[in-house]
Amino acid sequence: MPPTVLRRWTDSSAFELGVLGVGNIGMVHLKSALSMPGVEVVAAADAVPENRDRADRAGVARTYDDYTTLLEHEDLDAAVVALPPFLHADAVERAAEEGVDVFVEKPLARSTEEADRMLETAREAGIAVGVDHTLRYQPDMVGVKDEYDEGSVGHVPYASITRLNDHPLGKPPADEAPPEWPMDPDAAGGGSLVELGVHCFDLLEWLFGDLEVRDATMGRTLDIPAEDAATVLLRAPETETTITLHCGTYQWEQLPEVNTRLRLEGVTGTVSNRDHLRDNFYAGAAKSALSNVASRFTGDEPDVFGPAFYLQAHYDALEDFCEAVRNDERPPVDGADGRRTLELAEAAYELAAESDDADIETPEVMP
Secondary structure: OOOOOOOOOOOOOOEEEEEEOOOHHHHHHHHHHHOOOOEEEEEEEOOOHHHHHHHHHHOOOEEEOOHHHHHHHOOOOEEEEOOOHHHHHHHHHHHHHOOOEEEEEOOOOOOHHHHHHHHHHHHHHOOOEEEEOOHHHOHHHHHHHHHHHOOOOOOOOEEEEEEEEEOOOOOOOOOOOOOOHHHOHHHHOOOHHHHHHHHHHHHHHHHHOOOEEEEEEEEOOOOOOOOOEEEEEEEEOOOOEEEEEEEEEEOOOOOOOOOEEEEEEEOOEEEEHHHHOOOOHHHHHHHHHHHHHHHHHHOOOOOOOOOOHHHHHHHHHHHHHHHHHHOOOOOOOEHHHHHHHHHHHHHHHHHHHHHOOOOOOOOOOOO
């Protein structure tokens, strides 16, 4: 039996959080936590001085240049692991040594083998592991699931999902070299399938139950070490649904406003996440921003990430994790969920390698 970890807080005390890594996504988690009732961000760590400066300006009490030192010196309830994937395993191991629960940015690990070691370490230490799979928290995806669960479109024999994002090189021309690790499949765990596809796997199993990978192909639109495009054919046996998944990290001139498209083709109708977006995306964002400014004067609770529902999803995921840990409950998206997405990605990589077909036609993306 794993040892019982005695919580260091009471119902009336603050939940003390540390953030390991305050780059782009780490700052999202940091700002989310700073705005959460009952949560106190006591420290942040990053090897990059500029990132530590940003954390200082955001209001963090203490910063460290090494996450191991932070974990050794701070009395934390939980830590957000927003480091590059090749550091996730070590960070979880260090947190386990201190009895600190962890909320890990996706991908959980670089492989199922690495994930298994991490989760065994966590089990032995009695710490909780949550994973930041946020698509299931986006309001447009929640809307699709609600419609599907209500049976509004009946049986769904076919579904499709596309998820796109900028390549680490950024917009052309690439004037500055990107960080090395996103371009290194050994450090990142893979290419676009791991960067974006794991989110889709998690969402689809949330909708349809266990998935089977039937076929896959990988491609490169640039001369880079890892794939920047992946297409996967999936089957959900429980619902008898066939699904196509495409993800790509392209060097866009202009990224689409909404970078994830989900569509369910039901026998009595069709539902898409586009049906659950605000009528005017930017107008809605501006309205939320003005509402936040007004709340400073009225004393109302601000809608912290209203201007960008992608960021609101990260806020909600972290808040759910903190609430679960506070109540000694299993995180809503836990380590087993994170491992499962890696298992599906590995199956896709294996099938793509068997087909020995590296050239795919990139689907047209409609605005």
